[in-house]
Amino acid sequence: MNNQDLSDVEGVQGFIGACLVDSESGMIINxxxxxxxDMEVAGAANTDVVKAKLRAMRDLGLDDAIEDxxxxxxxxxxxIRPLASEPSVxxxxxxxxxTANLALARVALRKADKTISG
Numbered sequence: 001m002n003n004q005d006l007s008d009v010e011g012v013q014g015f016i017g018a019c020l021v022d023s024e025s026g027m028i029i030n031x032x033x034x035x036x037x038d039m040e041v042a043g044a045a046n047t048d049v050v051k052a053k054l055r056a057m058r059d060l061g062l063d064d065a066i067e068d069x070x071x072x073x074x075x076x077x078x079x080i081r082p083l084a085s086e087p088s089v090x091x092x093x094x095x096x097x098x099t100a101n102l103a104l105a106r107v108a109l110r111k112a113d114k115t116i117s118g
Contacts, residue, residue, distance in 0.1 A: 018093045
């Protein structure tokens with residue numbers, strides 16, 4: 001991992017916060033934003049989401065990789081994207097549902113993945 005910069009996602013409309021997380025330990029590598037949303041807690045908690053999905057894929061015999069995981073809440077979208085070059089590390093992004101463009105947020109996550117994996 002050459003870069004831990006999350007600036008590609010900071011500019012997403014409706015941005016609340018983002019973090020880069022080691023899914024093996026649940027530890028935050030880098031975080032930006034967050035405000036009332038505690039990025040340390042969010043990163044650690046979403047480690048369980050990633051592990052559960054990987055376990056489900058293994059149990060189902062799916063020979064595939066997670067591109068991203070979308071969690072839709074009443075007021076927010078939470079996106080999780082494991083890095084292509086290092087799947088044990090993921091980007092977590094929280095955006096405001098009322099103002100965000102989900103498609104553009106996913107594009108920003110792909111760009112950040114390439115930048116960080118660089």
